[in-house]
Amino acid sequence: MSCRAVSVLSKCRISQQQIRGKAHFTFQPSQTLPAALQLVNGKMTARTTSSPFNNHQIRSYATTYYPDGVEVPRPQGLDILISDIKENDLKKVGADAGIPNLSTGTFPKSPFPATGIIYGDGSRPMIPLLVRHHKNKSSEAHYVWFLVRTASPHTYLSAKSMEVLIGKGFTEGRHSFAIQDESMQIGCYPSREPFSELNVLGVDYITAMKLSIIFDWKNKTFQLIQI
Missing domain, CATH: 2.40.70 (Cathepsin D, subunit A; domain 1)
Structure with missing residues (x-):
């Protein structure tokens, strides 16, 4: 599968898997971007893990902007998955x-x-x-x-x-x-x-x-x- 549909991810290979009976996409970067590309609510997103807290962040590429050429999530588009703090x-x-x-x-x-x-x-x-x-x-x-x-x-x-x-x-x-x-x-x-x-x-x-x-x-x- 080509990555041309997602312009921010270049030189990558995408394979389709079945996880818990649902279509799931993972991506293997050729250089950086240690992330798993997924379809979440119909949108292509990237899941990353940050150290040392091992918490996950899902980022939607449709909700980012690029001040000074740097990718930054919009305030409305930032998803922080913290399941253990309420x-x-x-x-x-x-x-x-x-x-x-x-x-x-x-x-x-x-x-x-x-x-x-x-x-x-x-x-x-x-x-x-x-x-x-x-x-x-x-x-x-x-x-x-x-x-x-x-x-x-x-x-x-x-x-x-x-x-x-x-x-x-x-x-x-x-x-x-x-x-x-x-x-x-x-x-x-x-x-x-x-x-x-x-x-x-x-x-x-x-x-x-x-x-x-x-x-x-x-x-x-x-x-x-x-x-």
């Missing part, structure tokens, strides 16, 4: 750490370093950061438990977080928030399926704040530090 886990991790999810707090004079924990069997990096909508400077900031996800180019907030921080009805578009540092603003998108219950701290925030991630695997913690 809203109840945000409550649990907050209670265990003594910082309940969406509880109020005050921005620190020195925003970083900030400390998070490595949570669950999937070793998910979770961190509580203070968040406030940029137009609500007179209101209190709230601790939001984020999943740190460098595979995500964007930062997302769940509908519940959006409602607490802004109010009801803000389920579309991009909204600006101060996160941990009240002097800085970052655009956040509403979380969507299949990660609609999660808050995701993406590489846009990490880059804007010039952060590095330092893991302490022995104590199952990590820090965001400014470089």
Whole structure:
């Protein structure tokens, strides 16, 4: 089978298999792209596995764009498959750490370093950061438990977080928030399926704040530090 139907995948061979009785396509790259090409909901997608957390991401090539020639998923097209973290886990991790999810707090004079924990069997990096909508400077900031996800180019907030921080009805578009540092603003998108219950701290925030991630695997913690 030719790959000409998918222009972004060149010099590859596609073979058809039967997996669980359904047509399934895999692709073997000649050079890079260590992915499995599949038909998901009628769209050609690529499944990749990222280390060290062994979590899977399915990316639809129909929902990508190319700023400066670099392929980046659109905010509406990013799929993060995290089956082991749900809203109840945000409550649990907050209670265990003594910082309940969406509880109020005050921005620190020195925003970083900030400390998070490595949570669950999937070793998910979770961190509580203070968040406030940029137009609500007179209101209190709230601790939001984020999943740190460098595979995500964007930062997302769940509908519940959006409602607490802004109010009801803000389920579309991009909204600006101060996160941990009240002097800085970052655009956040509403979380969507299949990660609609999660808050995701993406590489846009990490880059804007010039952060590095330092893991302490022995104590199952990590820090965001400014470089």
